Amino acid sequence: MDISFFSGAVTFICCVFTAAAILTRRSNSKSKSVPTNGRDNSRNCACGSGGGGSFEMVEKVSVTVAAGEKQTGASMMEQLVPEITTHALSYLDYPSLCRLSMTNSLMRKAANDDNAWKALYHKDFTLEQDSMTPINGWKAYYAATRAIMNVNAEFFKIIKERSLPAMERFWLNADYVKCFHASGEYFTGYNAVMGSWQLAFNWEQNVDFEIRDVRARVMTDAAWVTMKAYLNMGSGQQVVHG
Incomplete structure (x- = not known):
């Protein structure tokens, strides 16, 4: 495996895990601060007009939480600061960046970012054309x-x-x-x-x-x-x- 690809991948994964930890902490703090009118969540779920009503409420809450976690995981890459993403991708070389773009749609969007290719151009070729804007x-x-x-x-x-x-x-x-x-x-x-x-x-x-x-x-x-x-x-x- 190319060492530049390995180091870039490690940096990239570290950024993702850092963002995941921050988002998880925010999610936990928000769930703890939700007003419950002086009642505990578990007590609120237990108070229903019968066993069927209580089960339906618990099921809805579980589905909502699962959907929220799925949405957060899918948008993890998008919630990173663009500068951090560009910096992480700058460790990759030309073939590695092309291979990354073929993994999935989210990685393809990140790997096709114009700033990432501009940084790679300046690293591999020259800084003399920094002021230009390529047509394509x-x-x-x-x-x-x-x-x-x-x-x-x-x-x-x-x-x-x-x-x-x-x-x-x-x-x-x-x-x-x-x-x-x-x-x-x-x-x-x-x-x-x-x-x-x-x-x-x-x-x-x-x-x-x-x-x-x-x-x-x-x-x-x-x-x-x-x-x-x-x-x-x-x-x-x-x-x-x-």
């Missing part, structure tokens, strides 16, 4: 950013492996695609782009590099990625901004 909400914006980051990671994995078949599958087979190489050359069209990568994989020296500080920007009709590539040149590292 932070969950959709997180998913789009995650997809762009995964595509970028796959691209550099293919370069490290120097796999031309993987590069051919990676690119869209269209005439309008463009590729800019580190040398400054750029190529337009699928065939030209694939030819450039075939030449690069066959002739260029294999260079060990590491990608850091990756930042993605997702707009409604475009997206771009910035990063730093650290090249291991033997005598030291050379930083290339991209």
